[in-house]
Amino acid sequence: MTLPTANAALIALDWGTTSLRAYLLDGTGRTLQTRALPWGIMRLPERRADTPIPPAADDGFEIAFDEACGDWLRDQPHLPVIASGMVGSAQGWREAAYLDVPVDLSGIARLMTTIERPGRTSVHIVPGLIQHGDLPNVMRGEETQIAGILALRRSETADLLIGLPGTHSKWVRVRHGEVIHFDTYMTGEVYAALRDHTILGRTMVPNAPADPYGFARGLAVAGSPDGRAGLLSNLFSTRTLGLTGQLDGSAQADYLSGLLIGHEVASVLALQRAAGPLPRIVLCGQEDLCQRYVQALRLHGADDLELAPHATERGLWHLAQAAGLVPAQSV
Amino acid sequence: MTLPTANAALIALDWGTTSLRAYLLDGTGRTLQTRALPWGIMRLPERRADTPIPPAADDGFEIAFDEACGDWLRDQPHLPVIASGMVGSAQGWREAAYLDVPVDLSGIARLMTTIERPGRTSVHIVPGLIQHGDLPNVMRGEETQIAGILALRRSETADLLIGLPGTHSKWVRVRHGEVIHFDTYMTGEVYAALRDHTILGRTMVPNAPADPYGFARGLAVAGSPDGRAGLLSNLFSTRTLGLTGQLDGSAQADYLSGLLIGHEVASVLALQRAAGPLPRIVLCGQEDLCQRYVQALRLHGADDLELAPHATERGLWHLAQAAGLVPAQSV
Numbered sequence: 001m002t003l004p005t006a007n008a009a010l011i012a013l014d015w016g017t018t019s020l021r022a023y024l025l026d027g028t029g030r031t032l033q034t035r036a037l038p039w040g041i042m043r044l045p046e047r048r049a050d051t052p053i054p055p056a057a058d059d060g061f062e063i064a065f066d067e068a069c070g071d072w073l074r075d076q077p078h079l080p081v082i083a084s085g086m087v088g089s090a091q092g093w094r095e096a097a098y099l100d101v102p103v104d105l106s107g108i109a110r111l112m113t114t115i116e117r118p119g120r121t122s123v124h125i126v127p128g129l130i131q132h133g134d135l136p137n138v139m140r141g142e143e144t145q146i147a148g149i150l151a152l153r154r155s156e157t158a159d160l161l162i163g164l165p166g167t168h169s170k171w172v173r174v175r176h177g178e179v180i181h182f183d184t185y186m187t188g189e190v191y192a193a194l195r196d197h198t199i200l201g202r203t204m205v206p207n208a209p210a211d212p213y214g215f216a217r218g219l220a221v222a223g224s225p226d227g228r229a230g231l232l233s234n235l236f237s238t239r240t241l242g243l244t245g246q247l248d249g250s251a252q253a254d255y256l257s258g259l260l261i262g263h264e265v266a267s268v269l270a271l272q273r274a275a276g277p278l279p280r281i282v283l284c285g286q287e288d289l290c291q292r293y294v295q296a297l298r299l300h301g302a303d304d305l306e307l308a309p310h311a312t313e314r315g316l317w318h319l320a321q322a323a324g325l326v327p328a329q330s331v
Numbered sequence: 332m333t334l335p336t337a338n339a340a341l342i343a344l345d346w347g348t349t350s351l352r353a354y355l356l357d358g359t360g361r362t363l364q365t366r367a368l369p370w371g372i373m374r375l376p377e378r379r380a381d382t383p384i385p386p387a388a389d390d391g392f393e394i395a396f397d398e399a400c401g402d403w404l405r406d407q408p409h410l411p412v413i414a415s416g417m418v419g420s421a422q423g424w425r426e427a428a429y430l431d432v433p434v435d436l437s438g439i440a441r442l443m444t445t446i447e448r449p450g451r452t453s454v455h456i457v458p459g460l461i462q463h464g465d466l467p468n469v470m471r472g473e474e475t476q477i478a479g480i481l482a483l484r485r486s487e488t489a490d491l492l493i494g495l496p497g498t499h500s501k502w503v504r505v506r507h508g509e510v511i512h513f514d515t516y517m518t519g520e521v522y523a524a525l526r527d528h529t530i531l532g533r534t535m536v537p538n539a540p541a542d543p544y545g546f547a548r549g550l551a552v553a554g555s556p557d558g559r560a561g562l563l564s565n566l567f568s569t570r571t572l573g574l575t576g577q578l579d580g581s582a583q584a585d586y587l588s589g590l591l592i593g594h595e596v597a598s599v600l601a602l603q604r605a606a607g608p609l610p611r612i613v614l615c616g617q618e619d620l621c622q623r624y625v626q627a628l629r630l631h632g633a634d635d636l637e638l639a640p641h642a643t644e645r646g647l648w649h650l651a652q653a654a655g656l657v658p659a660q661s662v
Contacts, residue, residue: 135557135568136575168567183560184567186529193524198517226466227513230598230606231562232591236499236515237466244467260563267561274559 004032005075009326012316013068013123015087016141017167020310022068027326029317032311039064041086041093061093061237065123077315080325082316084126085141088113093123098130098138105147111296123274126319129179137184141312142170144282144292148315149308159279159311161272163297165261165289167290171268173279180327183271185264200235203242205249210288212253218258220295231263257292265296284308335363336406340657344399344454346418347472348373348498352643353399358657360648362641370395372424392424396454404452411656413647415457416472419444424454429461429469433511436478440653450594457650460510468515472643476600476615479646481508481637490610492603494628494641495618496592502599504610510527514602516595525591526584531566534573536580541619545582545586549589550627554597562594596627615639 008026013020018040024033035039039045044060061271073079089094096113108127115123130142142164149162164170167188173181221227221234238256241247247255272278281302283290290307297305321328340358344351349371355364370376376398404410419427427444439458446454459471473495480493495501498519504512526532552558552565569587572578578586603609610644612633614621621638628636652659 130479130575131573134555135565136571136577137567138574140570183564185561185563185569186566187563190525190563190566191527194521197524197528198520221352221466224465229602230516230594232516232518232521232595233514233598234466235517235521236468240467240469242516243469244461244463246467263561264563267559267564271560296617 001203001297003071003075005072005079008072008079010311010317010320011069011072011079011081012320013065013081013083013087014085014141014144014316015083015092016040016085020064020068023313023316024069024072025317029314031046031313035068037064037068039067040218041089041091061087061158077121079121080320081123082112082126082323082325083123083322084144084312084316084319088128088140092125094125096125096140097127099127099143101129101137101182102178103129104178105143105150106177106285106322108143108147109319112323124320124323124325126316129182131182135266137182139182139184140168141234142172143179144315144319145308145311146172146174146179146315148311148313149282149284150174151192151318152308152331161279161281163268163281163283163285163293165283165285165293169264171272175273178289183268185268187260187264191257191260194235194256200252200256202239203239203249207252208250211248211254214247214254215258215292216295217251218255219299220258220304222259222262223299227235227263227266231259234259234263236285258296261292261296262299265293265302269297269300269302270298278302278304279303280306282306282308284311333401334402334406336403336410339363339403339407339410341648341651342400342403342410342412343644343651344396344412344414344418345416345472345475345643345647347371347415348462351395351399353405354644354647355400356627356644356648360645362644366399368395368399370398372420372422395525398612407540408452410452411651412452412454413443413457413651413654413656414454415475415643415647415650419456419459419471423456425456427471428458428579430458431472431510432460432462432468432513433567435509436474436481437508437653439474439478440650443654455651455654455656457647460513462513468513470501470513470515473503474510475646475650476639476642477503477510477646478649479642479644480613480615481505482649492610492612494599494612494614494616494624496614496624500595502603504603514599516599518591518595522588522591525566525587531569531583531587534570534580535583539581539584542579542582542585545578545585546589546623547626548578548582549586549591550593550630551589553590553593554630558594558597562590565590567596572612589627592623592627593630596624596631598630600628609633609635611635611637613637613639615642 007026010025012023020037020039022035094115097111111127113125129143131137160174164173169185171183338357341356343354349367350371355365425446428442442458444456460474462468491505493503500516502514
């Protein structure tokens with residue numbers, strides 16, 4: 001197999017808690033190859049007999065790194081490497097800096113943390129963001145997606161609300177390129193815990209196909225006067241609608257998803273609208289999950305929406321340029 | 332050992348999902364003996380070689396029943412038996428009726444479901460309550476506690492809000508002895524799922540002693556302007572306060588408990604107050620859990636409060652009287 005490294009200019013890693021994605025980019029930022037590995041920082045691989053890295057480098061991060069891009073680097077040893085995500089956390093490969101919010105993201109590339117690997121290629125880790133206050137907030141990885149979104153529209157939009165749905169959804173207010181505030185919603189992780197570890201999961205049909213009607217019904221409840229009873233109360237209707245024959249087991253998981261996303265979006269929009277007019281909303285994340293959020297946002301009257309695909313690799317490319325790891329271009 | 336059955340008049344069973352409590356009551360309703368067994372309907376015992384019940388009665392309900400009160404019945408075979416709780420659910424010993432809310436609880440004893448056990452003592456199961464509507468609600472077991480609370484104060488208070496904290500907390504509005512509405516909050520079960528199956532549990536010190544300061548802090552956040560971000564957002568502060576050194580691992584479980592109970596109580600009181608003046612609140616449940624709810628209610632300005640201990644055995648006694656299983660008394 002011929003490696004596509006001839007035109008390569010950068011290796012970019014999106015390294016989170018449960019997965020590792022590696023991108024090989026050319027000198028214009030175009031993606032030449034992508035790899036997805038299950039080696040998140042909480043589930044690193046063990047050394048294999050045929051691992052071609054030096055015996056000293058006997059830790060899981062090195063092994064995962066080698067599987068992600070070792071062949072690219074053996075072919076082109078001078079390719080720079082940039083990484084973002086939980087790889088820079090206290091439980092990661094090397095703890096990277098946090099930048100305090102509010103922060104102008106144009107300067108984020110100045111605070112890279114470098115893992116020096118004697119005789120081998122260094123790895124540059126993007127800083128995360130921290131927001132101090134009564135209830136602090138942190139992100140690692142999403143700042144790169146934000147940078148990717150902003151790189152394409154620096155002059156175009158002064159004010160944005162960026163939504164990053166996922167295990168821990170982030171909602172980020174950006175003004176003139178500056179991140180001024182963000183909130184975290186544990187929606188994805190709470191959904192999985194409720195489905196897998198409470199009575200609500202007992203009557204759900206496992207691996208049922210998506211049920212758009214069940215999802216829409218959950219959204220509607222969260223946004224209705226019944227929603228005022230609060231999430232902890234609404235949750236129980238997943239069970240009682242099933243008990244009374246009004247919600248099939250095959251629809252209950254999506255109904256629960258609708259309740260949770262509906263409560264998240266209702267809270268986010270209420271907070272944002274209390275602070276002033278709602279700006280344009282940009283969603284970035286897994287395609288089908290983003291479509292659920294589009295539906296929730298529209299139900300609540302938020303119609304000025306767009307999706308931002310590929311923001312992670314855009315962001316890593318942009319930050320590598322800003323850090324001087326690859327030559328800057330005039331786009 | 333001498334059995335205390337000489338003065339016994341009733342065997343009363345509180346039989347839930349995870350536990351079975353048996354009460355032996357005398358002719359005035361006084362408790363002669365109490366037994367607590369781990370044989371909830373979802374974890375019934377298996378047959379033991381020395382089980383003294385007939386071979387035909389080879390199911391878990393019979394075995395658990397025998398362990399709970401078989402010796403009492405062998406001594407006094409004509410003692411009546413009343414039971415309430417999930418033992419009357421579709422997964423229970425025998426599915427019992429549901430009464431539709433609104434309902435006058437004085438008539439509840441007319442709908443007992445009887446398990447006939449040829450040659451042996453019958454078991455009478457109390458009906459549960461169901462509330463129809465867009466979001467239905469159900470209870471099994473709490474109706475007995477409510478009956479116990481009301482039996483002692485029928486003429487005294489026209490309007491009550493009864494709180495029954497637990498795995499699935501119930502909040503029940505009673506007017507002139509009639510249950511007119513109730514809501515369920517999955518607070519206890521959600522707490523356990525979040526603690527045991529999300530990232531929030533990772534930094535908690537296991538089996539830490541209760542931390543009243545951590546609990547009060549969670550309550551305060553839920554009731555503050557920060558609470559408007561919603562529960563799904565507030566939850567994450569359990570982690571970020573830990574990350575930033577502001578909340579010890581030994582306080583994080585109680586902080587999470589405070590957040591959840593705080594959101595539950597805030598929603599309950601907002602709904603109740605939207606409907607009119609807040610009536611007296613009666614709390615019934617595990618003592619230390621009730622104290623947490625007292626603290627939450629007081630923080631939100633609900634000061635007309637009392638605790639109702641022993642409501643389950645009071646209720647079972649009262650319903651047995653109303654059903655004619657034991658002679659009615661003039662109290």
